[in-house]
Amino acid sequence: MEGIIEYLESIKFVHLFMSPTIIWQSLPLLWKGFQAAAALLIVGYLLSLPAGLTAAFMKMSRNPIVRIPATFYIDFIRGTPLLVQILVIYFGFPLLMPGWREFATGPIGQISVAGIDMSQFVRAIAALVINSGAYLAEIFRAGIQSISKGQLEAARSLGMTTMQAMTYVIIPQTVRRILPTMMSEFILLFKDTALFFAVGIFELTLQARTIQARTFNMSPYIGAAGFYLMLTLPLGRLVAYLEAKLAVSETGREPENRQERKRRKAARAKEASA
């Protein structure tokens, strides 16, 4: 084992980019960074859901006073880089909030959330929610509008209020249909947390950058990449699985290849028994 590691370290490229020793030594800090990124992701995403739903309904409103601000918000956010949004929100937040300094330096501001100070955490979450809310709003809107008008009419003709029709008929169908897209947004958001390195939040990427600066070695980044993949790969598979399942429930048929495989298997079994 030691021999193998020694051999690997002796190859220059491997040592610079994939040094087992340095990656191993980075693991504790990378793990901390992963926890910070995951905390940002989970809190940010959960709060983005109601934000996105609200923006979606606002954008579908017939009342322009409600619709126009939502449209403007969604277009603005989707049309500008997240990094710019993070810088504006992260450094703009304190200017806008009265009593920010007292909060940030006070006991609550110093509470650590997965290794991030609360005063940093809330600003990061604000940026994530504002950003992801706009993308989710479009996902929700497109999903709701993809449900045929007849569904709402059938529900209404039975005496349901619009609210009831949304809750029991439209939203459940929408969620099933957009679940894969919603999960893709979750994956995207996770990768987006890397941008917080620019404002000094010790998430995964900044942890890796700090070690890299100390060791003059790229391997910590590869280690960080491994941590990102730990979440994105299985979730990506899950998205693909859900998409296939959705295709079945929408068409009532299994995708061709699976059907084909089953038929062939059945034929083979028949042959064998004959």
Add this chain to the structure above:
Amino acid sequence: MTEQAMVRIEDLHKSFGALEVLKGVDLEVARGEVVVILGPSGSGKSTMLRCVNRLEEPTSGRIFIENDEVTDHKTNINHIRARVGMVFQSFNLFPHLTAKSNVMLALRKVKKISKEEAEQIALEGLARVGLDDKADVYPIMLSGGQQQRVAIARALAMDPHVMLFDEVTSALDPELVREVLDVMKGLAKGGMTMLVVTHEMGFARDVASRAVFMDEGVIQEQGTPEEVFDNPQNERTKDFLGHIR
């Protein structure tokens, strides 16, 4: 005053933007009457039917269901809709719910009936349209005819006083039309008040008390099915009947 009408439509107008679709429709339907409405595509049949439960907002005119004015914005439209069943050309079953749950949903949420009772009503309703064995099946696994029968059961479960049918067999394969018409005939013979947009002449002759011919947004002619089909007076009616026969 004689017996109060089940549905009364007075001088109904409806425009979509600049397009005037209904140009003054008057129609009175007595309790237990089965009125068949026919006319060329685009003549406003669906729009009229949809105004009755205010899926479309009338531009002007008044509509009454029993004592309640549908067109009065002070009336709670959801209470009226619970008394007016509607069946659509495209079934519109809720695809995420089983046949039984489709029937139960409005019973539970609109009528606030207990789960056990709603389930019993749903099973009885499905049995009435011959589908009690499909209670736990999702719509996608049902044929068009079966889906439409579930849709009828769903509307009937609310115990409506009047039923609206909008070309409910038009989307069905020919061999599935009959099973749906049979259910509707049973309903008609049971005394249900019905407004039926259809071109099924056989159905009309069999159970309709009246046939109404619509064209250009007004009622052109009406009478018993025999009068309208066998001896039409209006030129448009003659022309139309010539085309569909």
